[in-house]
Amino acid sequence: MAKKVVATLKKEGGVSYAKVIKAVRSAKTGAYTFREEMVPSPLVQETLKK
Template sequence: MAKKAVATLQEGRTDGRSYTKVIKMVKSPKTGAYVFDEQMVPNDKVQEFFKN
């Protein structure tokens, strides 16, 4: 019974599925070492994030 109640609460929500966590390795201008750039990006902007 509890599983059915939880499933009905989340049925209409898809907000979290419209974003993707992306990680890009970028060279630091100060030290020259590589650092990771982590962001939450909308699904339609993922390719644009990696182009820049």
């Protein structure tokens, strides 16, 4: 199933995407969790600033 999703994101002429993985600290426990997002390549820096 994942291969189908990746294959459709790599279509020629479409927008290129990047996977952004951020470490987010829980206020309740203090443990870190990782949040993954698929964002268009031009918006990667903007996403990381948040």
